[in-house]
Amino acid sequence: MKHGIYYSYWEHEWSAKFGPYIEKVAKLGFDVIEVAAHHINEYSDAELAAIKQSAIDNNIILTAGIGPSKNSYLSSPDAAVRAAGKAFFEQTLTNVAKLDIKTIGGALHSYWPVDYSQTVDKEGDWARGVEGIHGIADFANNLGINLCIEVLNRFENHVLNTAAEGVAFVKQVDKPNVKVMLDTFHMNIEEDSFGDAIRTAGTLLGHFHTGESNRRVPGKGRMPWHEIGTALREINYTGSVVMEPFVKTGGTIGSDIRVWRDLTNGADEAKLDEDARHSLAFSRFVLGG
Numbered sequence: 155m156k157h158g159i160y161y162s163y164w165e166h167e168w169s170a171k172f173g174p175y176i177e178k179v180a181k182l183g184f185d186v187i188e189v190a191a192h193h194i195n196e197y198s199d200a201e202l203a204a205i206k207q208s209a210i211d212n213n214i215i216l217t218a219g220i221g222p223s224k225n226s227y228l229s230s231p232d233a234a235v236r237a238a239g240k241a242f243f244e245q246t247l248t249n250v251a252k253l254d255i256k257t258i259g260g261a262l263h264s265y266w267p268v269d270y271s272q273t274v275d276k277e278g279d280w281a282r283g284v285e286g287i288h289g290i291a292d293f294a295n296n297l298g299i300n301l302c303i304e305v306l307n308r309f310e311n312h313v314l315n316t317a318a319e320g321v322a323f324v325k326q327v328d329k330p331n332v333k334v335m336l337d338t339f340h341m342n343i344e345e346d347s348f349g350d351a352i353r354t355a356g357t358l359l360g361h362f363h364t365g366e367s368n369r370r371v372p373g374k375g376r377m378p379w380h381e382i383g384t385a386l387r388e389i390n391y392t393g394s395v396v397m398e399p400f401v402k403t404g405g406t407i408g409s410d411i412r413v414w415r416d417l418t419n420g421a422d423e424a425k426l427d428e429d430a431r432h433s434l435a436f437s438r439f440v441l442g443g
């Protein structure tokens with residue numbers, strides 16, 4: 155099991171450059187950095203080559219997270235938006251592959267976060283989502299990339315809220331590189347049992363996000379980490395466990411994640427780093443790896 159952190163922990167914008175964080179997370183002892191792919195198409199090839207080299211030099215694996223935009227996503231009822239979604243993914247995956255990234259996770263079938271001022275069509279969005287992911291799966295596979303479909307809580311998406319729904323969706327897509335992704339923050343809201351949810355995902359679990367119920371770093375709250383670690387060991391999970399803490403207010407990250415109070419307790423960057431390092435030690439101990 156490899157342990158990582160989403161660089162957005164330190165940032166306010168999904169557009170923030172991720173290159174400089176590789177050395178930082180390596181120094182903190184992580185194996186993996188997760189980067190936001192939302193704006194990767196704005197990076198030049200030279201920039202991507204330098205980032206790839208930095209990852210090699212620092213012995214860091216990159217994974218990617220993404221929340222597709224409402225203008226271009228795979229399950230839209232509007233065929234033009236679906237086509238734009240496919241084109242966006244093909245360009246994004248091409249650039250993601252330039253960083254040797256093998257895992258991209260998020261609500262890839264949908265857009266994020268969902269706008270609930272509009273009518274919800276769960277059945278239609280599910281069916282179009284399955285078709286949309288099916289339609290980009292081989293493209294991703296040819297680049298060596300796994301598509302990890304994140305199960306989110308009801309306030310962020312309506313299609314996949316539980317591990318059982320994630321498994322059903324991924325089985326309908328029926329492609330070897332399309333997997334289920336779970337996140338303890340969302341599971342805490344939707345699942346009856348953390349252990350059962352992880353066992354339900356089983357061998358289909360492709361990526362795993364961690365965070366406390368208020369999205370502080372693992373170890374600062376009341377998540378049942380022992381139960382989670384036991385279940386991950388039971389299913390012989392060998393993928394990445396990426397902590398996804400969101401503790402800062404402000405910017406697009408603060409508003410998309412609904413961080414309306416300072417969860418850092420006024421921490422400066424050095425203190426945020428220290429919290430991440432402690433949480434990594436805690437995560438390795440309780441989850442394995």
Ligand SMILES: O=C(CO)[C@H](O)[C@H](O)[C@H](O)CO
Pocket residue numbers: 190219220221259260261266304306310337363398
């Ligand atoms: O858990 C999440 C949102 O609540 C997601 O992992 C990411 O934040 C999202 O896909 C954007 O990268």
Ligand SMILES: [Mn+2]
Pocket residue numbers: 304337363398
């Ligand atoms: Mn997540």
